[in-house]
Amino acid sequence: MRHLIALCCCLFGLLSFSVYAAESSPQDSLLTELVGAKLKNMTPILEKLANTQGEAILPLFRILLGGDLYYIKADKSLVGQFDEQGNTVYKDVFSQVVVPNLSKKDVKKIRVNNTLRGYLRNAIAQIQLTAKSPELRQSAVRELLSKLDKDTINLIEALYPNEANKKVKEAMGLALSMYAATSIDLVPSNRLVAIERLSTSLEGDVRNTLTKLMKDENPAIVKAASEALENIAQRANRFAFIDQLFFGLSLGSVLLLASIGLAITFGVMGVINMAHGEMIMLGAYTTYVVQLIMPNYIDYSIWVAIPAAFLVSGLMGVLIERLVIRHLHGRPLETLLATFGISLILQQLVRTIFSPLNRQVSTPSWMSGSWEINPVLSLTLNRLYILAFALLVFIALVIILKKTSLGLNVRAVSQNRSMAKAMGVKTNWVDAMTFGLGSGIAGIAGVALSQLTNVGPNLGQAYIIDSFMVVVFGGVGNLLGTLVAAFSLGIATKFLEPTTGAVLAAIIVLVFIILFIQKRPKGLFPQKGRAAE
């Protein structure tokens, strides 16, 4: 608090023109002004704070940007809301000392809107140009690229010679070149050098600057700018291709996860399981419940949710197999109808228990955001993890089927049921386990999908058609086929989408599969040998 008062005291001298200056406690004038201010009047107040305070105001700006700035109703002093081990605490903005005995009812939020957030981001960047960490400095420079004015440039110019970090220096050089390229009062040759320098960058702001230069009066500048733009476009296109490939792989991994369980129940056992989507849904809801149980450990919840979802969906699968499917063996149409009925029952069950509204599943912090390789290519982390996860699940499943005794039994039963039975394999038990395994894998898929899409009663329906499509396309009974089919469909869809739009892309892919199945009814990798009959 003493810090705050000292800080505001020096403000006072500078702000004698402020209307509040004449009031009884002028020290806090700017900060209290913030409390009562209308949104549109807040920017000038913040500007004054930034101009007079410099770095000291950073904590306030950061808290405000995050939307965590509150004021205590009783004395109108500002506090920040923090989350400490799941508890909400309020701290003094500047000293970071916890203000005790405050509940949500005692404080009121200071709201921000987009204009303010834009201003804050910029102001923070300006102040952070001198920050200690090079990453912060670099992001500050990049943030400022879009709004380069004389003051900012002067600041960067002053800092440039002493900058030790190579990356930051490069970014600063870029900012200076951008400014130089657009300064009309500069000698054209200097501007051309600046443009040359810009042509190596992929920053969006650089492209905007160059596009603007295309309207320059000097033809030499226009020519240089257009050459630079072409240069950039060529490199950007290459990265755009990689980006699209990643989108395709990512969609493929989702398809793989959704269909791999079905590849077991439908592919290996031959059961047309319409309730497969609901197994995925149960897995997603399990994630939700796990997060409810451990709200303070969201980051680790996924590791609990994966085995939990496997068990929940797997047990449900065993239950369905024992109670329904077992009795319908060899009657595919009845199985289809019965499992479809089960899927409706499960959906309505979830609606009754959890309400028809979608449930919130939080994304762990380590899965949020993206891995930025360069300004035009960034891979979203959650998709990256799910891609890796899908492959892991696939490998695990292949190992189970090829290397374990359960796998051996499953293969034996699916190839020749009566012979397997004659050899002493408990076919009933194997059926239940296989169905449980397929359903459990679907549950795991649900955990992954809960990170990408809505967790609601209709989650499963969205994936059931796709799953069947992948399994049939890949060849029934062939796990490798499922893998290849999932990724090829994913990549095909994503490469079609930009030209045809999402709706048409889905239709084209479907038509292609229908034609393909006409030609090769057994899919990409048909089963061979006697087992196929």
Next chain:
Amino acid sequence: MKIKMLTSAILLSGATLMTLPSWAADTIKVGVLHSLSGTMAISETTLKDTVLMMVEEQNKKGGLLGKQLEAIVVDPASNWPLFAEKGRELLTQEKVDVIFGSWTSVSRKSVLPVLEELNGLMFYPVQYEGEESSKNVFYTGAAPNQQAIPAVDYLMNDLDVERFVLAGTDYVYPRTTNKILEAYLKAKGVAAKDIMINYTPFGHSDWQSIVSDIKKFGGEGKKTAVVSTINGDANIPFYKELGNQGISSEDIPVVAFSVGEEELSGLDTKPLVGHLAAWNYFQSVESDANDEFIAKWKAFTKDSNRVTNDPMEATYIGFKMWANAVTDAGTTDVDAVEQAMIGQETPNLTGGIAVMNKNHHLSKPVLIGEIQDDGQFEVVWETDGVVAGDAWSDFLPGSKDLISDWTAPIKCGNYNTKTKTCSGQVY
């Protein structure tokens, strides 16, 4: 196809069981035609509860015309043709005096012929694409000029947006709204290359390439905004993807017409903060009437976390107006009530007075709010006074000469002011 038929059959049999038994002999019957199962259940169950709450409240005040009100709830199960069947059931078997119902435009279009054939009366409480005015329907949600056009005006005037992405789900409401918006933007001098239109299927969940396209479209030097008519579930993955690809609301704001408090409840709103929505009502608006409504709603649902939203206010206004019109007319006869409805006034929950116009649409204020991290909206802009709902858009060549006027002497839903004729086709 087989599967679809089967679904309908199962849902149909389930839906019939849902009908509540009627108990009293002489009551005024209020039909509720909202989906309680299927994809739309997420939005429509709330409206069913709102009607039940209003009925209960009216009964506490002594009912209407000395009779108690009785709510008849049926479940059309998000199945569009079933809306027509259930509507017929309400009108012929249950003989209801009024229906509150429908959410999607396709369900309204499905029940409309039944209403006109049997001369029923329905209140439709959701924002929609306009281009319709039936004698038997009162539209208490927003028409495009009460939501979409003011939102675009706000983007252009206050945020200096020059490029627009019109993103929508592929069905009638987004397509018509985007057609109107495109014509409007072009009339305002926005070049065709500065407008990007994109449609996605219902429940679309893989937004990677579309968001990356939007990012590219927005990265060309001009301030860009997304006008979203994306419906329902698909919104969440869309906003998540925006967040993951690092597009913040300051870079490219998204203004949505189908995202309200209800859709945001139970959601991680962090990636959505700062994006916009245009409605005629926000729960966060401070007024005595609104506080009272919210308190009543929480008490009725026995859940202090329940939120209110725009279609609920539209239901509230519609119900109040209908009750007043019945009192004024002294009967529940559809024709009498229909005439008594025109000119009815009811206070909005956000302040000001809603008026029912001759075209069966309301005059309401338009608000634009920014999403906050508590799932509520902070109003950043509002119209001065109320805006009258326009059934036929002035920005579409086919409908700019049409007006709707249900008073004598015109009495027509699509009267052509140039040729002075009524086409007779009522919807």
